[in-house]
Amino acid sequence: MTSILRLRLSALFLCAYLISFVRSESSTSTMLQLRESVEFSYCASNVFLDLIRGSKPPTEVFKAYTNIMSAHNNRVSYRTIQPVIISYVGFGICTVIGILFAVFMPIVGLIFCCARCCGKCGGRAQLMDAKKDPCRRIAYTVCLAVLVTLQLVAVVLAFINHFLLHEALVSRNPQTGAFSQFNLSLTETEVALNDMYKMAVNTSSINIDDRKERFIGIVDKGLLDFQKEFARKSHSELVTTPIVDLQKTVGYFAMGSENVVFLSYYNQSLVKLLQDLPSLRQALVDTLDTSCPIEQHIKCRQLMNEAQTKLKTQYSIDQFQFTDVEVLLQNLETHLNDVKSLSEFNSTLGNLATVVKDAIQADLDRAWKDLAQSPETREKLAKAFGEYVKDISAHLATIRQNLEGVQNYEGNEPLLRVLHVGLYGGIALLCIPVLIILLLYLGLCFGVCGHRPYEEAGVCNRGVGANLLLAGVGFIFLFSTLLMLVCMVLFLAGGPVQTEVCRYLTGRVPDxxxxxxxxxxxxxxxxxxxxxxxxxxxxxxxxxxxxxxxxxxxxxxxxxxxxxxxxxxxxxxxxxxxxxxTRCETEPFVDAISGGEFSWPPLREPVQAILQDLIDSFKNVNLISPLEQTVRSCQESLERLKFMDAVNFTSAINRANIPLTLIEDLEHFAVELRSLNMEELRPHIDTLSDLPLSLDQQRVRVRHLYTMLDSFLGQHHLIQRRLSEFNANLSESVKVTMDVGLQKLRPVFEKELQLAVIATWRDIPCKSLRAAVKRGVDAGCITLLMPMNAFWTGLGFTLLLYIPVIIFAVKLAGLYRKTEKYSSDYEEPDYISYHGFYMRPTSEYQVVSQKPRNKVRKHKGYLPVRQQET
The missing domain is CATH 1.10.287 (Helix Hairpins)
Structure with missing residues (x-):
């Protein structure tokens, strides 16, 4: 354990020496290597910020602030700030946790110290281990060592990021300094704009045919949207739907179609049935009367009576109106072209975009020629672009001068003092967790290698380890508030900038x-x-x-x-x-800026006159005349289809609803005949199934066909009424659609005409401009912001680990003060020597429970006198 501690301390001091070496030598390559080595800490901070922020748009705060400032009363409703609370609930939770940590950590530390001084909390000494104490000592030691090692890694990362942040503020190297990098970005932006201006002057020979095709294609799309809008405003589907239904119905009854063939077959079969049914009925009656078996005589008599009285048709052939059907089908065949001519209405509606485009085609061609191929327009545009480039360059030069003034630290004594205080104050601040880590590591080393805590025989004492652990806990309670306040200030300063701006500019969020x-x-x-x-x-x-x-x-x-x-x-x-x-990386300048709607006075001036001509041409398009002509043509066709008004197949439909014969269930009657098993009846039953039964089962289809034929009257009247309503509202529909279309087409025309003005610039690349602007974004969002976010991430991670560290350290302090039960020291003779006897722990460390003496002492020659009860 001692060797591990030495190795880690050596790595820490080596890192500090490396930082001082880099600072003194200003080694750019070493700085870049350091940045790459801690890049995973940037990813960790970004992931944490994305997790607590979510993906809600950053406009909620601005909208809430605007609503609050524009409120006419001083009361702010919860509904106003609810989107802000929902969007920033993660930041709020982290802030509350940090404040509670900073407030309660010293309070808990004070309570712990008071309890410790009273001997009521942590580190109470007992000579003997409990049965599970050795395992607990090992487990707690391993856990505490892992936690402290993680804290060491986080503190080392915080050291490196602190120095990278300082270098980003003071370094004059564009690779490591944020202000220098931003200054270089401004210079490169100015150079890129000047190069684009030079290329814009010399673009007279550029082929722009594909740009014209794109222009015409976008205009076509806008006109198609106008056509759909007119169909919606005029409710043309109320006319087109009945026309399509009528044409489909007529198609079902075209000559030679399946439905016509079926009706002809049914007519012929019904005629044959009416002719053959009397003979079939008589044959069934005779057969049942003469050939019926005796055992089935009653059933035969019932079937014979039913056949004789009910096997008759309920209607005549005229009631099916087959003659009217033939006349109607002939008329449909004769006027089939009139039915097809109704499609002219749909065609006219579908060609409105073409009608409008044909009307404004000349103005479109003239607009493209005047804007894209006019030398005067190009020269004027290039001159205006040059003036804009000069203005932008002047502003960029002013910003560069201000940045150079900020970077002149030698002449700005207060700023230099602030930077030095920030550098050395940050180092001093990070030395606090380093000191705590050192105390905890020393405590672990003494606790692992030490012997009994109360013997002076060994140099390494576990009691010393317990004291070092408690000292580290005391420093944690003492300095946690200061560390957390610094961490919270940096978190609230750098976190929102990353989540609201930088993660979008750097492309961390898609698009x-x-x-x-x-x-x-x-x-x-x-x-x-x-x-x-x-x-x-x-x-x-x-x-x-x-x-x-x-x-x-x-x-x-x-x-x-x-x-x-x-x-x-x-x-x-x-x-x-x-x-x-984004787009400048793979697209030229004109294609890149075509994704937005821009308004530039040099572009607006040559566009407005031509745009007004296009709008006037659009307004003057006569849409009413072709539509009225189409409506009249359809009405004339409907007039020639007036024979449909005489269609009335109600009688046939009603007859098709009732059975063909008086026998309601003819199929059941045929089944009863088959159940007699008489060979003489078989041919008659087959005849019954082929004609009456088959025709009776086809009544559903016949009824459906007659219903379709009868619908011609309603469809004809519906189309006439809808056409009249459409024609009556045509003028108002065209006017409303024109107004809506102009609102939608005007920005489309204006944008595309502006692009037509700069169509000759389509080969101008903007990769250099993108590289320059991206360098400026990286200067603020990566070089400057990432080390700061990684700094508070490492420091905050260290502070959060202090909570389990305190728990394990206090428990280990108590375990390290115990004597192992089977220690080899018990077998040493010196343990019972004079020296060991007088160096044993005092009685306050070992409480031996004694059995109380309740035995009554008996004195010789003395007996207590019993008291008499009164």
Missing amino acids: GPRKLDDYVYESIVFLRDTLQRDKRLREQTIEQLRQQGHNEQISVRYAVDNPEFELALDVSRARLGDAIL
């Missing part, structure tokens, strides 16, 4: 930059809507006050009217984070 852009845009839109709502409410209040006679001049200035507010809204709408950090 993180795009989601962050959406969250920012939603927050700004929410703020704008809230301010506009408050503005309306205030204006209404002011108007009411003026109506009541308050004529004071009241003016309110709103941030929503600020041009910078609109600029922020336009920038957030462009999704620049997703474009630069």
